[in-house]
Amino acid sequence: xxxxxxxxxxxxxxxxxxxxxxxxxxxxxxxxxxxxxxxxxxxxxxxxxxxxxxxxxxxxxxxxxxxxxxxxxxxxxxxxxxxxxxxxxxxxxxxxxxxxxxxxxxxxxxxxxxxxxxxxxxxxxxxxxxxxxxxxxxxxxxxxxxxxxxxxxxxxxxxxxxxxxxxxxxxxxxxxxxxxxxxxxxxxxxxxxxxxxxxxxxxxxxxxxxxxxxxxxxxxxxxxxxxxxxxxxxxxxxxxxxxxxxxxxxxxxxxxxxxxxxxxxxxxxxxxxxxxxxxxxxxxxxxxxxxxxxxxxxxxxxxxxxxxxxxxxxxxxxxxxxxxxxxxxxxxxx
Ligand SMILES: C[S@@+](CC[C@H](N)C(=O)[O-])C[C@H]1O[C@@H](n2cnc3c(N)ncnc32)[C@H](O)[C@@H]1O
Numbered sequence: 143x144x145x146x147x148x149x150x151x152x153x154x155x156x157x158x159x160x161x162x163x164x165x166x167x168x169x170x171x172x173x174x175x176x177x178x179x180x181x182x183x184x185x186x187x188x189x190x191x192x193x194x195x196x197x198x199x200x201x202x203x204x205x206x207x208x209x210x211x212x213x214x215x216x217x218x219x220x221x222x223x224x225x226x227x228x229x230x231x232x233x234x235x236x237x238x239x240x241x242x243x244x245x246x247x248x249x250x251x252x253x254x255x256x257x258x259x260x261x262x263x264x265x266x267x268x269x270x271x272x273x274x275x276x277x278x279x280x281x282x283x284x285x286x287x288x289x290x291x292x293x294x295x296x297x298x299x300x301x302x303x304x305x306x307x308x309x310x311x312x313x314x315x316x317x318x319x320x321x322x323x324x325x326x327x328x329x330x331x332x333x334x335x336x337x338x339x340x341x342x343x344x345x346x347x348x349x350x351x352x353x354x355x356x357x358x359x360x361x362x363x364x365x366x367x368x369x370x371x372x373x374x375x376x377x378x379x380x381x382x383x384x385x386x387x388x389x390x391x392x393x394x395x396x397x398x399x400x401x402x403x404x405x406x407x408x409x410x411x412x413x414x415x416x417x418x419x420x421x422x423x424x425x426x427x428x429x430x431x432x433x434x435x436x437x438x439x440x441x442x443x444x445x446x447x448x449x450x451x452x453x454x455x456x457x458x459x460x461x462x463x464x465x466x467x468x469x470x471x472x473x474x475x476x
Contacts, residue, residue: 166220171258172216173217173220174253174258175253175255176213176216176217176222177217177222177249177253178249178250178253178254178255179213180213180214180217180222180223180237180240181240181246181249181250181253182250183203183205184203184240184246185199185203185210185214185223185237185240186223186233186237186238186240186241187240187241188202188203189223189231189232189233189237190233190241192232193224193226193230193231193232194230194231194232195228195229195230195231196210196211196214196229196230196231197210197211197229211229214231217237218231218234221234221235221236222234222236222237223237243300244299244300244301245300247293247296247297247299247300248297248300248301250293250296250297251293251294251296251297252297254290254293256287256290257436260280260436260439260440260441261436261439263439264439267438267439267442277390277391277392277395277440277441277442277443278373278441279441280390280440280441281347281390285347285349285350286349288353291349291350291353292353292357294324295324295325295327295350298324298325298327298386299325299327301386302327302328302331302385304331305467306328306385306416306469306470307328307331307332307335308335309466309467309470310383310414310470312332312335312336312338312339312381313336313338314380314381315338315339315379315380315381315412316338316339316340316341316380317339317340317341317342317343317377317378317379317380317381317408318332318336318339318341318342318343318379318380318381318382318383319342319343319345319368319376319377319379319381319382319383320332320342320343320344320345320382320383320384320385321345321372321376321382321383321384321387321399321403322345322346322372322384322385322386322387323344323345323346323383323385324344324346324350324354325350325353325354325357325358326344326354326358326360326365326367328383328385329342329343329344329365329383330362330365332383333362333364333365334362339364340364341364341366341379342362342364342365342366343366343367343368343377343379344365344366344367344368345367345368345369345370345372345376345377346369347369347370347371348369348370350369351367351368351369352369354367355367372387372399372402372403373395373398373399373402374402375402375405375406376402376403376406377406378406378407378408379406379407379408379411380407380408380410380411380412381411381412381413381414382403382407382411382412382413382414383413383414383415383416384399384413384414384415384416384417385416385417386416386417387399387415387417388415388417388446388454389417389418389433389434389437389443389444389445389446390437390440390441390443391441391442391443392442392443392444393444393453393454393457395442396454396458397454397457397458400413400454400455400458400459400460400473401458401459404458404459404460404475407475410474411474411475412463412472412473412474413460413472413473413474414470414471414472415451415470415471415472415473416469416470417445417446417469417471418430418433418434418445418446418468418469419446419447419448419451419465419468419469419471420434420445420446420447420450421447421468422447430445431445433445448465451465451471455473456476459475459476460473460474460475460476461473461474461475461476
């Protein structure tokens with residue numbers, strides 16, 4: 143029989159030595175914050191031409207020598223940077239990814255403490271569900287902090303795959319409205335690829351549109367910015383795109399957004415939703431189920447399976463025409 147002390151020691155050893163996978167999961171936020179620091183101070187950039195000492199980097203950036211060494215040493219153990227010995231480091235395949243602006247923007251957002259903050263409500267959700275929460279709180283908080291809003295918009299742009307536009311057929315439409323279009327990157331891409339479109343509207347909350355007009359004024363005469371709330375009204379159009387919008391909202395709110403669109407959509411119009419389609423048969427690691435939890439914490443949102451998309455469409459007076467590429471859902475009015 144093992145004594146309690148022996149059992150205790152063994153438990154600790156299991157967690158800290160033998161079961162590294164569990165340890166890495168449990169302490170994920172340590173790694174997340176260390177990567178946030180590396181991305182924020184663009185450390186990978188200083189290694190782009192080969193190995194350097196952390197001390198040299200800290201002098202270039204204006205950081206504390208010993209602390210930067212300790213951050214890089216810990217990240218190297220997790221595969222971010224390579225520890226070359228004698229206080230020198232080089233880029234690993236992971237830290238090299240931070241040299242890409244889009245990837246760095248996504249990392250800067252997803253490892254940001256403000257993103258972590260929304261998870262503090264997890265226990266509440268687990269105990270009581272999310273029906274009393276309004277997802278709008280998160281967006282109101284976001285738009286009241288222009289630095290966070292810019293960080294968010296840059297990351298969203300980083301997540302936009304040009305293939306979304308290239309694979310979508312806009313040939314039948316004159317007016318397209320991107321609902322919740324943020325800084326207008328997506329509409330810009332749509333207009334660039336579709337000369338048939340006469341008007342391309344980027345629709346978002348007033349403060350988002352205000353920021354967009356300051357930072358990214360339109361230079362395509364067909365592009366228009368319109369502000370408002372998709373719970374009240376949206377401009378008339380014959381195609382509505384919504385990229386990473388519906389997953390922010392619970393079934394009731396998501397349905398309200400579709401009902402607002404239903405009032406403004408022109409005859410034979412379409413709604414193009416760009417969101418994950420959760421594949422329940424997929425037992426492998428699938429990022430959509432982690433995003434599903436993140437969206438829940440952001441304010442009661444969710445990622446949906448085909449069946450759940452069908453239910454949402456039907457609840458809102460729409461039918462699903464097609465599921466495409468695992469990430470595009472095309473709807474028309476019932
Ligand atoms: C996840 S972001 C997606 C942004 C953009 N579609 C993209 O993929 O880059 C959600 C967007 O919805 C906007 N939003 C939130 N509440 C809104 C409302 N009530 N009316 C209009 N837009 C809203 C936010 O400001 C934000 O730009």
